[in-house]
Amino acid sequence: xxxSKCTTKLRTFQEILGDVVREANARCQFSQRxxxxxxxxxxxxxxxxxxxxxxxxLEQLATTAQELGCQITKQGLDQRINPRAVVFLAYVLAECxxxxxxxxxxxxxxxxxxxxxxxxxxxxxxxPDLLVAEFPGSKPSYAMVKWQVTMExxxxxxxxxxxxxxxEPDQKCSLPVDWAQKGSLQLFDLGYFKQERLGxxxxxxxxxxxxxxxxxxxxxxxxxxxxxxxxxxxxxVGAAVELFCLLGRKQxxxxxxxxxxxxxxxxxxxxxxxxxxxxxxxxxxxxTYLQLLGWEILVTNLPAADYPxxxxxxxxxxxxxxxxxxxxxxxxxxxxxxxxWRAERVLGQLYAILIGCVLCHWWTGDYxxxxxxxxxxxxxxQSIQRHIPKxxxxxxxxxxxxxxxxxxxxxxFLRHARKEKRKKSPSTLQTLMNWGLS
Numbered sequence: 001x002x003x004s005k006c007t008t009k010l011r012t013f014q015e016i017l018g019d020v021v022r023e024a025n026a027r028c029q030f031s032q033r034x035x036x037x038x039x040x041x042x043x044x045x046x047x048x049x050x051x052x053x054x055x056x057x058l059e060q061l062a063t064t065a066q067e068l069g070c071q072i073t074k075q076g077l078d079q080r081i082n083p084r085a086v087v088f089l090a091y092v093l094a095e096c097x098x099x100x101x102x103x104x105x106x107x108x109x110x111x112x113x114x115x116x117x118x119x120x121x122x123x124x125x126x127x128p129d130l131l132v133a134e135f136p137g138s139k140p141s142y143a144m145v146k147w148q149v150t151m152e153x154x155x156x157x158x159x160x161x162x163x164x165x166x167x168e169p170d171q172k173c174s175l176p177v178d179w180a181q182k183g184s185l186q187l188f189d190l191g192y193f194k195q196e197r198l199g200x201x202x203x204x205x206x207x208x209x210x211x212x213x214x215x216x217x218x219x220x221x222x223x224x225x226x227x228x229x230x231x232x233x234x235x236x237v238g239a240a241v242e243l244f245c246l247l248g249r250k251q252x253x254x255x256x257x258x259x260x261x262x263x264x265x266x267x268x269x270x271x272x273x274x275x276x277x278x279x280x281x282x283x284x285x286x287x288t289y290l291q292l293l294g295w296e297i298l299v300t301n302l303p304a305a306d307y308p309x310x311x312x313x314x315x316x317x318x319x320x321x322x323x324x325x326x327x328x329x330x331x332x333x334x335x336x337x338x339x340x341w342r343a344e345r346v347l348g349q350l351y352a353i354l355i356g357c358v359l360c361h362w363w364t365g366d367y368x369x370x371x372x373x374x375x376x377x378x379x380x381x382q383s384i385q386r387h388i389p390k391x392x393x394x395x396x397x398x399x400x401x402x403x404x405x406x407x408x409x410x411x412x413f414l415r416h417a418r419k420e421k422r423k424k425s426p427s428t429l430q431t432l433m434n435w436g437l438s
Contacts, residue, residue: 067392110435255300259297317428370418380417
């Protein structure tokens, strides 16, 4: 990365871990008197400590604090993780989400016309039972927190994380509408499907691609008659079907419905799962529903002239990127590694780890595609983790020498994080990069 861009990254890092933390402390009154483990050191200890060693104990975090020049015991650190600290860390996370933006987007020609590509999905974390009143899960006496997350794909950053209890349905989440702006593209799974929500996105002159809810009525735009989709899908000989129709009995929203036939084995697997789930609920699958399971069906308001069916399916494939983000959080950064601790310790750890996650996505966002090809987010985060002891020593010296460390880390991104090109099954990014070239 050019020196000027590296300097900008470092300056933003210092702003978040310095100015933003001091502002949060002033608002939340977390650390009101001068002490060795002040607000800045506290945040740096928790964020870098759990980033370097996911699941680190309080004793290991106390060692991290010592590398920052702060002599504190694990008991002292435990006392500092109190209700006020939770509010303080939540404020810091909110400011990270609000302030961390990139000026460079993925150089994908087919996506250049969008004002942003926003993916919304949710993930759940099991919590200790003592938090069941605040975060009830789907089962009695089962504590679960659900995070509703929106990611902007072109920049590769997380823009929103909403906390709610585990039994809250995705359909109530308003993030796809909240982030809809003129010319943007919203991607989300079937759990967020709602006729009224699609209408609101369209009213904002934004676009959407999502899966079709099989019980939703569709109508012929010329005659107004309801279309029997299962019957219509019996006719085609080819693998793909495209219909221009009106969606919903009340909304009558103009959409394109695009369907492609699934391989027999995949269709059979979907039907087995559907029958099993229905049996557990004391229900039975209708013949029509089982027939529709043999197809992958999307609805979109993207113009047909610019976005043929194959491209619409490729765009929907972008949605999988947020699943990879959740996998990184849980497998690599161990965000779900929660002990049977008191509520403040649990929530404080979750907020601190999420601050680290958001910083990592922002730091690596510029490097997902470089001159030599696609980069692995997992490997780039591993590079950051390896250099954390050096970062801590620089911070202890008032950030002296940090510019050189940042250059080393970003050099590692380019040397050691490259993905191998997959010729037989190219990645989503490779497919979109190459769209229209063949």
